[in-house]
Amino acid sequence: MTARTTAANSGLASCHVCFKLAPTAVHRCPRCGATMHLRKNDSLQRTLALLVTACLLYIPANLYPIMYTEQLGSTEASTIMGGVILLIELGSLPIAMVIFVFSVIVPSGKLMTMFYLVWTVERHSPLGARQRSMMYRITEFIGKWSMVDVFVVSILVALVHLGGLLVIRPGIAALSFAGVVIVTMIAAESFDSRLIWDNIEEKNSEN
Amino acid sequence: MKTEHADISQGRKFSGIWLIPLLALVLGVYMVAQKWMNEGPEIEIAFMTADGLEQGETKVKYRNVDMGVVEEVRLNDAFDGVIARVKLDRQALPLLREDTRFWVVTARVGVDSISGLDTLLSGAYIQLAPGTGEIGTRYFTGLEHPPQTPAGAPGLRLQLTSDRASSVSAGDTVLYKGYNVGRVENMLFNPSDRLVHYEIFIDAPYHKLVNSSVRFWDVSGVSLSADAGGFKVETGSVDTVFFGGVAFGVPEGVEEGDEVEQQTEFRLYTSYDDILENPFQYGTYYVVSFDQSVKGLRPGAPVEFRGIQIGKVERIMLKEGLEKTRTLGEQGKGLSIPVLLYVEPGRLELPDKESSIDALRETVRVGVNNGLRATMASGNLLTGATYISFDFFPDAREDTESTFMEYTTIPTIDSGLAQLDQKVNALLDNINALPLADTVTSANTALASLNQNLASLQSILDNQSTQQLPAQLDQTLQELKDVVSNLSPNSQAYQSLNSSLLSLNRTMGNLETLTRTLSGQPNAVLLPSTPVPDPIPEVRKK
Numbered sequence: 001m002t003a004r005t006t007a008a009n010s011g012l013a014s015c016h017v018c019f020k021l022a023p024t025a026v027h028r029c030p031r032c033g034a035t036m037h038l039r040k041n042d043s044l045q046r047t048l049a050l051l052v053t054a055c056l057l058y059i060p061a062n063l064y065p066i067m068y069t070e071q072l073g074s075t076e077a078s079t080i081m082g083g084v085i086l087l088i089e090l091g092s093l094p095i096a097m098v099i100f101v102f103s104v105i106v107p108s109g110k111l112m113t114m115f116y117l118v119w120t121v122e123r124h125s126p127l128g129a130r131q132r133s134m135m136y137r138i139t140e141f142i143g144k145w146s147m148v149d150v151f152v153v154s155i156l157v158a159l160v161h162l163g164g165l166l167v168i169r170p171g172i173a174a175l176s177f178a179g180v181v182i183v184t185m186i187a188a189e190s191f192d193s194r195l196i197w198d199n200i201e202e203k204n205s206e207n
Numbered sequence: 208m209k210t211e212h213a214d215i216s217q218g219r220k221f222s223g224i225w226l227i228p229l230l231a232l233v234l235g236v237y238m239v240a241q242k243w244m245n246e247g248p249e250i251e252i253a254f255m256t257a258d259g260l261e262q263g264e265t266k267v268k269y270r271n272v273d274m275g276v277v278e279e280v281r282l283n284d285a286f287d288g289v290i291a292r293v294k295l296d297r298q299a300l301p302l303l304r305e306d307t308r309f310w311v312v313t314a315r316v317g318v319d320s321i322s323g324l325d326t327l328l329s330g331a332y333i334q335l336a337p338g339t340g341e342i343g344t345r346y347f348t349g350l351e352h353p354p355q356t357p358a359g360a361p362g363l364r365l366q367l368t369s370d371r372a373s374s375v376s377a378g379d380t381v382l383y384k385g386y387n388v389g390r391v392e393n394m395l396f397n398p399s400d401r402l403v404h405y406e407i408f409i410d411a412p413y414h415k416l417v418n419s420s421v422r423f424w425d426v427s428g429v430s431l432s433a434d435a436g437g438f439k440v441e442t443g444s445v446d447t448v449f450f451g452g453v454a455f456g457v458p459e460g461v462e463e464g465d466e467v468e469q470q471t472e473f474r475l476y477t478s479y480d481d482i483l484e485n486p487f488q489y490g491t492y493y494v495v496s497f498d499q500s501v502k503g504l505r506p507g508a509p510v511e512f513r514g515i516q517i518g519k520v521e522r523i524m525l526k527e528g529l530e531k532t533r534t535l536g537e538q539g540k541g542l543s544i545p546v547l548l549y550v551e552p553g554r555l556e557l558p559d560k561e562s563s564i565d566a567l568r569e570t571v572r573v574g575v576n577n578g579l580r581a582t583m584a585s586g587n588l589l590t591g592a593t594y595i596s597f598d599f600f601p602d603a604r605e606d607t608e609s610t611f612m613e614y615t616t617i618p619t620i621d622s623g624l625a626q627l628d629q630k631v632n633a634l635l636d637n638i639n640a641l642p643l644a645d646t647v648t649s650a651n652t653a654l655a656s657l658n659q660n661l662a663s664l665q666s667i668l669d670n671q672s673t674q675q676l677p678a679q680l681d682q683t684l685q686e687l688k689d690v691v692s693n694l695s696p697n698s699q700a701y702q703s704l705n706s707s708l709l710s711l712n713r714t715m716g717n718l719e720t721l722t723r724t725l726s727g728q729p730n731a732v733l734l735p736s737t738p739v740p741d742p743i744p745e746v747r748k749k
Contacts, residue, residue: 042222042224045221045222045224045225046222046224049222049224049225049227049228050224050227050228052228052231053227053228053230053231056228056231056232056235057231059235060235060238072328072329076264183227
């Protein structure tokens with residue numbers, strides 16, 4: 001296989017902001033003035049660090065109650081999984097599934113996917129680059145939907161405030177869960193998907 | 208072109224981005240550490256039922272501040288109760304004392320109050336009432352009923368015992384001179400001592416009214432008594448009529464006592480009259496054994512010292528006496544009957560205190576050496592009731608105190624009754640010894656001679672002359688009648704006698720006129736009388 005012509009091969013780097021191609025020797029984008037890098041700066045380290053943060057935040061998000069329902073003086077605390085189980089017991093299976101998918105499967109799946117991507121890039125693995133690229137795109141797209149849970153809680157807290165009759169207060173898990181979602185989104189953002197392909201390019205150039 | 212590749216390589220240096228997970232970690236560790244630092248104690252409270260208790264829901268409160276939450280409710284190992292595992296805040300640590308009490312607060316409707324209505328909406332909670340004992344207890348037994356007194360209220364908690372459950376029950380008032388100063392918190396019948404135990408609480412500052420000489424009595428309901436003075440109705444306050452109550456006070460003639468401690472035990476008298484009958488709290492037991500009949504001696508019979516009542520007969524210990532006779536094998540002597548006496552030093556004008564018992568015992572000990580003896584005396588000849596009397600018998604056989612079972616015994620001498628018995632016996636013996644046969648013989652002789660006399664009298668009566676005697680008597684009487692009839696008004700003799708008397712009467716009248724003339728003018732016999740001019744009435748001068 002002959003090496004395909006890439007911007008990097010040609011000594012060109014893309015601006016992160018305006019995507020102008022400029023020679024790597026240039027430190028500032030000739031168009032917008034942003035700092036030029038061939039690849040995102042410290043991409044893997046940043047992604048990994050943010051993933052670890054997200055993992056740490058994910059622990060209280062699941063263990064602590066996400067919201068408190070004060071009904072006629074008696075307070076009831078509900079965690080994410082507690083709420084899902086309660087909904088299943090009440091027979092609202094579709095809603096339970098929605099919450100389960102977006103609050104449990106998506107964030108955890110996203111974390112695992114990102115860890116996998118970082119790991120493979122670190123190992124310079126050339127295998128399944130196309131699938132990995134696809135995983136990355138899905139992850140980036142679906143990640144923001146995890147905020148559904150946080151939005152539900154915020155809306156309930158804002159709307160249901162009936163004095164002593166029924167009051168809903170957010171729990172500490174709502175904050176940490178929002179943290180998990182935001183941090184994983186930033187992690188996905190700081191991951192440079194071109195690194196997946198760089199491995200293949202390297203292999204090719206070595207051949 | 209080496210320069211082209213130099214920019215591609217990822218630096219191995221640590222990026223500043225690692226500060227973010229580090230920060231998250233530090234925050235997490237801090238939170239965990241803080242939670243661990245504030246980790247409160249975990250306690251277990253045993254209840255009869257889990258009524259109102261919900262896992263993770265039911266709070267523990269003290270002065271309406273949340274102190275913790277019930278984490279788990281489970282059955283105990285014997286399945287006869289439940290155990291609530293409670294996670295408490297750290298600040299509750301000093302409240303967990305030996306006698307800290309817990310109870311479930313739910314809405315309750317009592318005869319005199321409704322409480323805990325707020326729990327209808329919020330659900331039941333466990334109330335904590337800190338005690339005063341040692342800190343560090345972790346296992347508690349919850350109360351089934353809330354105590355009547357708010358937790359930590361100042362005052363005095365006392366124990367009352369009564370041998371019968373009157374109408375006093377938990378929640379009733381405690382009165383002092385008719386004023387409400389406390390309440391009955393709890394009542395319990397203890398089958399082992401067969402006494403009803405009441406726990407009462409006197410609010411501050413009225414607890415100062417309680418001293419060691421006060422008496423408690425039942426003022427529940429209405430007491431009706433009838434005597435020579437008429438009917439008498441006694442009641443406490445209105446609520447004691449319906450719900451019962453306890454009153455206390457120092458009985459008349461009793462000195463104020465010392466201050467009392469918490470949980471001091473008092474006796475609950477059934478009425479104030481009961482106190483007047485049994486005004487003393489302290490007493491001691493003695494045993495006296497009699498070798499004679501104890502007929503008429505009943506439990507409650509008075510024990511007197513020279514006529515002053517000093518106690519009463521508790522019971523006749525026949526069973527124990529039999530036991531003793533059997534074990535000792537005292538043959539031929541006969542069974543002596545021990546009698547248990549209850550003697551109160553207060554009745555001997557000694558202060559009604561624990562120490563007076565020792566003083567009394569010492570006095571008795573010395574007294575016995577100097578001839579103090581117990582006797583049985585007759586109290587009421589009609590009913591045959593007897594009582595125990597103590598007195599000094601200087602000529603009594605020397606004796607000292609001994610013991611019977613755990614009691615001290617006082618020697619006895621045969622009572623006056625028994626002595627009387629003996630005298631009557633002696634008298635009957637004497638009567639028995641009289642020469643009755645001789646007497647009867649001489650009496651018979653006398654009767655025979657009497658019989659002879661009677662026979663001769665009969666012969667006199669049978670005589671002819673004796674029988675004619677009535678006829679002669681009759682004739683004499685007839686003659687006497689004739690004589691009398693001659694003297695009747697119609698007879699001649701009577702009329703002549705009458706005329707003679709009339710002429711005598713006239714003569715006497717003339718004689719009287721002469722006598723008067725002579726007394727006024729003694730010379731009238733010799734000289735002619737001068738007539739006295741008639742008096743002339745005069746006009747009264749003005």
